[in-house]
Amino acid sequence: MFLLFKKLTPFFLEHKKRYGWAIFAMLIGNGLVLIPPFIVGQVIDGIYLDKLTDSLLMKQVLLFVFSIVVSYGIEIFWGYQLFGGKNVLTRQLRKQLMNHFLKMRSIFYRKFRTGDLMARATNDLDAISEMAGYGIMIAMDSTAFFGVILLTMFLTVSWKLTLACILPLPILGYLLKVLGDKVHIRYKESQDAFAEINDEVLESVEGIRVIRAYGRQEAMSAQFDEKTTNVLQKNISVAKINSAFQPLIKITLGISYVLAFGLGAIMVSKNEITIGQLVAFQVYLSMLVWPIQSIGELINLLQQGNASMDRVMEVLNTDDQMGHTGEKDILENGTITFKEVTFSYPDSKQLSLKKINLEIPKNTTLGIVGKTGSGKTTLVRQLLKEYPRGKGLISIGGVPIDAVKPDQLSSKFGYVPQEHILFSGTIRDNISFGRKDASEKEINEALHLANFDRDINKMPNGLDTQIGEKGISLSGGQKQRIAIARALIKNSAILILDDSLSAVDAETEKNIITNLKKYRNNKTTLIITHRLSSVYHAKQIIVMDNGAIIERGTHTELMDKKGWYEKQFIRQQLKEEE
Numbered sequence: 109m110f111l112l113f114k115k116l117t118p119f120f121l122e123h124k125k126r127y128g129w130a131i132f133a134m135l136i137g138n139g140l141v142l143i144p145p146f147i148v149g150q151v152i153d154g155i156y157l158d159k160l161t162d163s164l165l166m167k168q169v170l171l172f173v174f175s176i177v178v179s180y181g182i183e184i185f186w187g188y189q190l191f192g193g194k195n196v197l198t199r200q201l202r203k204q205l206m207n208h209f210l211k212m213r214s215i216f217y218r219k220f221r222t223g224d225l226m227a228r229a230t231n232d233l234d235a236i237s238e239m240a241g242y243g244i245m246i247a248m249d250s251t252a253f254f255g256v257i258l259l260t261m262f263l264t265v266s267w268k269l270t271l272a273c274i275l276p277l278p279i280l281g282y283l284l285k286v287l288g289d290k291v292h293i294r295y296k297e298s299q300d301a302f303a304e305i306n307d308e309v310l311e312s313v314e315g316i317r318v319i320r321a322y323g324r325q326e327a328m329s330a331q332f333d334e335k336t337t338n339v340l341q342k343n344i345s346v347a348k349i350n351s352a353f354q355p356l357i358k359i360t361l362g363i364s365y366v367l368a369f370g371l372g373a374i375m376v377s378k379n380e381i382t383i384g385q386l387v388a389f390q391v392y393l394s395m396l397v398w399p400i401q402s403i404g405e406l407i408n409l410l411q412q413g414n415a416s417m418d419r420v421m422e423v424l425n426t427d428d429q430m431g432h433t434g435e436k437d438i439l440e441n442g443t444i445t446f447k448e449v450t451f452s453y454p455d456s457k458q459l460s461l462k463k464i465n466l467e468i469p470k471n472t473t474l475g476i477v478g479k480t481g482s483g484k485t486t487l488v489r490q491l492l493k494e495y496p497r498g499k500g501l502i503s504i505g506g507v508p509i510d511a512v513k514p515d516q517l518s519s520k521f522g523y524v525p526q527e528h529i530l531f532s533g534t535i536r537d538n539i540s541f542g543r544k545d546a547s548e549k550e551i552n553e554a555l556h557l558a559n560f561d562r563d564i565n566k567m568p569n570g571l572d573t574q575i576g577e578k579g580i581s582l583s584g585g586q587k588q589r590i591a592i593a594r595a596l597i598k599n600s601a602i603l604i605l606d607d608s609l610s611a612v613d614a615e616t617e618k619n620i621i622t623n624l625k626k627y628r629n630n631k632t633t634l635i636i637t638h639r640l641s642s643v644y645h646a647k648q649i650i651v652m653d654n655g656a657i658i659e660r661g662t663h664t665e666l667m668d669k670k671g672w673y674e675k676q677f678i679r680q681q682l683k684e685e686e
């Protein structure tokens with residue numbers, strides 16, 4: 109049950125000052141709380157034995173008020189320390205999660221769906237932070253309070269009576285543990301189900317236009333209803349166990365009361381304790397109700413926090429199997445070599461790359477063409493190390509990419525993926541994304557190279573136009589060209605365009621290619637495309653089919669070969685002429 113405290117020990121140690129002061133103040137506060145019942149007992153005995161004077165009564169009243177005021181002050185202090193700690197823990201874990209997300213690559217994101225990760229970064233962190241604030245408060249406060257009261261009953265009234273009252277507690281402890289273990293399992297199931305809902309909401313909102321276009325609103329609503337019902341059932345199963353805690357505790361306390369009354373009355377009649385002591389004992393016993401009842405709540409919080417901690421740790425302990433460990437520096441630009449590179453995606457039996465041998469001399473352009481699904485994107489993904497490496501060797505300037513420092517490798521590439529990813533913000537923000545120090549002139553130049561100058565003049569606020577979430581206010585071709593401008597402004601040694609001109613018209617494409625030829629004549633450029641006119645100027649063109657290179661050469665050489673390239677080129681030319 110206290111496993112979670114163990115898991116959070118490093119955090120508590122890091123903030124030992126905060127927690128140390130909080131616990132110390134809590135103990136002092138709990139000691140002060142004992143004074144009022146003690147005074148009540150004294151006053152009653154004073155009245156009973158006719159020894160209470162006015163000045164004695166005044167002193168007792170002043171002491172009574174003082175102890176209450178000071179204990180409240182102390183309570184405010186430790187409450188502030190503990191709940192502040194809870195917020196610090198949430199922030200720390202959230203930051204840790206985000207940093208982990210930023211480091212991870214494809215395999216990790218195949219394992220965890222976005223909605224699930226969001227649930228872990230929000231709901232689960234809330235459960236953990238509740239435990240670190242409220243849970244610790246209950247654990248410390250109730251245990252300390254319980255111990256101090258018990259000791260007082262033991263020392264100031266009767267050890268026999270005290271022992272009799274706590275006799276049922278070990279049985280209660282055992283039953284609470286059994287229930288607590290069940291809460292852990294059921295709460296984890298409920299959080300998993302909640303993560304599924306999150307995913308569903310995310311996917312539906314993102315795909316709302318397609319859902320509407322296909323008239324699938326009702327079907328999606330029914331599917332969502334099924335999932336929310338599942339969450340409801342899982343939550344009810346947690347609530348069922350939760351509702352058993354308090355009755356169990358009340359029955360145990362009832363038994364303790366009966367024992368205290370019966371045995372206490374006998375002891376008074378035998379003059380073993382005074383009536384005043386018995387009254388004080390009853391007051392002490394009633395004060396035990398709160399800590400014992402809170403233990404039920406504590407177990408609940410601990411088990412929920414523990415289940416959530418397991419889910420958060422599962423994410424933090426999952427690696428993307430990329431081994432981010434290389435130590436070598438990479439040359440500014442060098443020949444890119446693929447030697448016998450073979451690769452299949454994790455969980456896939458099919459080879460997506462088969463024995464690829466390829467040399468891309470530095471400062472040249474490579475065109476990669478071929479049928480859809482032939483392995484073009486996979487080839488550059490291997491170069492970018494988006495997936496664990498397959499067999500064979502890939503090197504840049506003679507340095508194997510596996511030996512290169514991880515952040516150095518990505519810094520050498522400019523990459524425009526097939527699915528253009530833009531961020532909410534302005535056009536300027538998006539273009540200068542990889543180079544925050546880019547000047548206005550450089551941004552405008554990148555826009556010109558990406559053939560966006562005419563478009564920018566039509567934007568309401570020029571470069572400072574907000575493009576909405578994921579660039580929702582832009583056309584497909586505009587998004588593509590902003591993504592190209594973003595890659596160009598980085599001016600990286602190697603630029604990869606993966607089908608990045610598919611949404612622009614033939615003339616715009618021609619302009620961009622002409623600009624690229626001029627601007628990147630002393631840099632390496634890899635262009636994946638279905639439109640062969642985009643690469644006919646390339647120093648080398650490879651044709652891929654079924655994971656292998658089936659043709660290679662310049663445009664003229666490939667035309668002479670009269671293979672797939674020649675047929676495709678003629679077909680596309682005829683289409684353009686039509």
Ligand SMILES: Nc1ncnc2c1ncn2[C@@H]1O[C@H](COP(=O)(O)OP(=O)(O)OP(=O)(O)O)[C@@H](O)[C@H]1O
Nearest residue numbers: 453456460478479480481482483484485486487607
């Ligand atoms: N993430 C993945 N997991 C498993 N298999 C994949 C994955 N991505 C691609 N594949 C498979 O690998 C093969 C090559 O895909 P790839 O995306 O490299 O083709 P492509 O030539 O770029 O296609 P396109 O021109 O349609 O973009 C295909 O059979 C595809 O189904």
